[in-house]
Each structure stands twice: as structure tokens, then as C-alpha cells.
Amino acid sequence: MKSHIVDLDPFGTVDMLAVNETIKKMEQKEIYDFERDRPGPSIVQEQFNKIVEQRNIRLRMDKQKEAANKRLNNLKAFIQWYEMNVTKLQE
Numbered sequence: 413m414k415s416h417i418v419d420l421d422p423f424g425t426v427d428m429l430a431v432n433e434t435i436k437k438m439e440q441k442e443i444y445d446f447e448r449d450r451p452g453p454s455i456v457q458e459q460f461n462k463i464v465e466q467r468n469i470r471l472r473m474d475k476q477k478e479a480a481n482k483r484l485n486n487l488k489a490f491i492q493w494y495e496m497n498v499t500k501l502q503e
Contacts, residue, residue: 442468442471444460446460
């Protein structure tokens with residue numbers, strides 16, 4: 413993808429950033445192939461599809477959990493800041 417970007421092009425850096433962003437998105441996607449990724453020879457296509465679906469659900473849940481933990485930590489920091497300011501005002 414990067415081989416088509418010309419170094420002397422004044423918009424080359426913009427193109428390079430766009431290509432890097434596209435590559436980053438492609439790396440984050442998890443694409444499963446039945447023949448390549450199945451765990452064993454006894455797994456059929458339907459079972460494999462179910463495994464992939466469960467994996468995608470776990471990934472979404474992990475992202476949601478991470479976002480919730482981040483929000484919780486922000487709220488805890490706000491509560492500490494708020495309590496500190498309340499005690500200062502009461503003094």
C-alpha cells in the first residue's frame with residue numbers, strides 16, 4: 413500500500429497517514445479462515461462459525477469492560493477531587 417506513495421508529492425505525508433490508519437484498522441480486525449484456524453479436524457463449519465461468533469462476543473465484552481473500568485476510574489477520581497474540595501470549603 414505504501415509503495416504507491418511518491419516521496420516528492422506535497423501531500424505524501426497525508427497519504428502516508430491515511431495508509432497507516434488503514435493498516436492499523438486491518439491489523440485490529442480478526443479474520444478467521446475455516447481451513448487455517450479450525451482447532452481440530454473433527455470441527456465442522458457450523459461449529460467453527462459458532463466459535464468465531466463467541467470469540468467476537470468476548471472481544472466486544474472486553475472492550476465494553478475496558479471502557480466501563482476507565483469510566484469508573486474517572487468517576488472515582490472525580491469523587492476524590494469533590495470530597496477534597498468540600499473539606500476545604502468547610503474549613
